[in-house]
Amino acid sequence: MKVLLIGQGAREHVIAESVVKSNGVLYAYMKTRNPGIAKLSKEVKIGSLNDFNNIVDFAKKVDFCIIGPEDPLAEGVVDRLEDAGIPCIGPHSSTARLESSKSFTRLLLTKYMIPGNPDYKVFEDMNDVREYLQTHSNIVVKPDGLTGGKGVKVWGEHLSNINEAETYIRELIEKDGKVVVEEKLDGEEFTLQAFVDGVNVVGSPLVQDHKRAYEGDQGPNTGGMGSYSFPDHGLPFINREYIPQALDILKKTVNAVKKETGIPYKGILYGQFMLTRNGLKLVEFNCRFGDPEAINILPILETSFTDICLRILDGNLSEKHVLFDDKATVVKYLAPVGYPVSPVPTEVTVSEDDIRKLGGRVYYASVSEKDGKILTTTSRSIAVLGVGSTIEEAERIAENSICYIGGELFHRRDIGTRKLIQKRIDHVKQLLS
Ligand code: AMP
Ligand code: GLY
Numbered sequence: 301m302k303v304l305l306i307g308q309g310a311r312e313h314v315i316a317e318s319v320v321k322s323n324g325v326l327y328a329y330m331k332t333r334n335p336g337i338a339k340l341s342k343e344v345k346i347g348s349l350n351d352f353n354n355i356v357d358f359a360k361k362v363d364f365c366i367i368g369p370e371d372p373l374a375e376g377v378v379d380r381l382e383d384a385g386i387p388c389i390g391p392h393s394s395t396a397r398l399e400s401s402k403s404f405t406r407l408l409l410t411k412y413m414i415p416g417n418p419d420y421k422v423f424e425d426m427n428d429v430r431e432y433l434q435t436h437s438n439i440v441v442k443p444d445g446l447t448g449g450k451g452v453k454v455w456g457e458h459l460s461n462i463n464e465a466e467t468y469i470r471e472l473i474e475k476d477g478k479v480v481v482e483e484k485l486d487g488e489e490f491t492l493q494a495f496v497d498g499v500n501v502v503g504s505p506l507v508q509d510h511k512r513a514y515e516g517d518q519g520p521n522t523g524g525m526g527s528y529s530f531p532d533h534g535l536p537f538i539n540r541e542y543i544p545q546a547l548d549i550l551k552k553t554v555n556a557v558k559k560e561t562g563i564p565y566k567g568i569l570y571g572q573f574m575l576t577r578n579g580l581k582l583v584e585f586n587c588r589f590g591d592p593e594a595i596n597i598l599p600i601l602e603t604s605f606t607d608i609c610l611r612i613l614d615g616n617l618s619e620k621h622v623l624f625d626d627k628a629t630v631v632k633y634l635a636p637v638g639y640p641v642s643p644v645p646t647e648v649t650v651s652e653d654d655i656r657k658l659g660g661r662v663y664y665a666s667v668s669e670k671d672g673k674i675l676t677t678t679s680r681s682i683a684v685l686g687v688g689s690t691i692e693e694a695e696r697i698a699e700n701s702i703c704y705i706g707g708e709l710f711h712r713r714d715i716g717t718r719k720l721i722q723k724r725i726d727h728v729k730q731l732l733s
Contacts, residue, residue, distance in 0.1 A: 307368025310663035311591035318605035321369035336664040374400035375482035398709035412556035416582035420482035497617040498564030505533035528634040541560040600625040630694040643678040648707030660701030
């Protein structure tokens with residue numbers, strides 16, 4: 301099977317590894333040359349991810365495409381590829397609205413009576429905004445479209461009074477024509493990623509990501525500084541009864557989006573959930589694997605990834621085709637010093653052999669290779685993965701692997717440690733008591 305992968309981050313690096321491990325022949329279309337993906341590929345093409353003509357042209361060589369990031373999905377790369385007769389793992393632009401329009405998702409859940417919405421309101425003009433803010437103080441203001449996870453403003457953190465909230469709401473309505481204002485939730489977040497063949501929805505191990513830049517969940521929000529999963533495929537602070545509930549929200553959504561648009565959803569559906577004192581709430585959907593969460597699940601997939609992709613395309617996927625090893629995983633991202641506020645690009649060195657000897661793995665993110673040197677950009681640079689029988693073992697492998705990476709980088713030592721996980725357990729206990 302010849303497979304074209306679109307994208308150049310660590311998420312795409314782990315997808316590339318999974319394709320090759322399951323006997324796919326990899327073709328890669330990237331904006332910049334990811335050295336890890338390049339090494340695994342039969343052929344590489346560098347070009348803009350917005351240049352759909354170029355992508356379609358390159359895709360004529362392959363049997364199907366996998367689209368890694370959200371932007372080309374939202375802009376309709378799958379619509380174009382399918383028009384050219386190339387099957388895709390990834391939704392059409394109309395169904396990708398589950399990620400690219402927060403109002404579409406909230407209204408869809410309401411219309412089809414799918415549980416998980418917080419109290420919310422969509423505004424398309426400033427009428428009634430002030431009145432709403434006077435009666436709803438604990439709010440979150442969300443841009444309707446894609447913002448790379450950085451556009452959400454939370455009451456008490458980024459918004460301290462009604463005037464500030466009103467100003468931000470006006471700015472977003474002027475930009476996007478609408479804005480979502482919703483109740484601020486309190487709870488613990490987790491990610492559930494599912495494989496979807498248009499009808500069947502098959503889940504994977506729960507993962508917890510860490511958005512804040514610094515240890516102890518301090519500092520600005522990032523794309524995610526690291527994540528972990530447990531050998532039982534749950535999380536110690538999420539009662540197992542919530543896993544089928546979360547999966548049911550994904551299943552009902554796949555069904556509803558087909559009814560709403562007439563187009564079946566094929567690809568990955570990522571649910572970001574929060575367990576609150578009022579039960580499970582949906583924070584957002586993504587129409588792709590998470591970054592870093594893909595790195596937690598794909599390396600412990602026991603069944604063939606390429607086979608799963610073919611079944612997604614054929615519409616005959618079931619649970620028995622998606623099995624995972626009973627292992628813990630810990631992913632830690634290294635980012636340039638100063639990220640995400642004032643990152644300073646740096647040259648990095650990576651002793652991949654030493655890391656492999658430890659049992660660790662490396663996935664390249666925002667780096668480029670030039671004259672044999674690896675240079676970071678201003679975003680997250682490299683992810684390391686530890687896999688173990690216990691979370692402690694996985695965490696130790698990840699941490700020891702980082703000793704073999706040089707450069708002006710930082711990471712969160714606390715991700716995957718007992719102390720931080722205990723904090724989550726105590727938080728949920730206190731919430732539900
Ligand atoms: P999103 O772009 O929707 O993932 O939002 C980014 C982050 O903002 C989430 O991961 C949450 O931590 C936070 N967030 C989003 N919606 C809410 C909400 N209704 N209540 C509290 N926090 C939220
Ligand atoms: N880890 C969050 C995301 O992929 O959007």
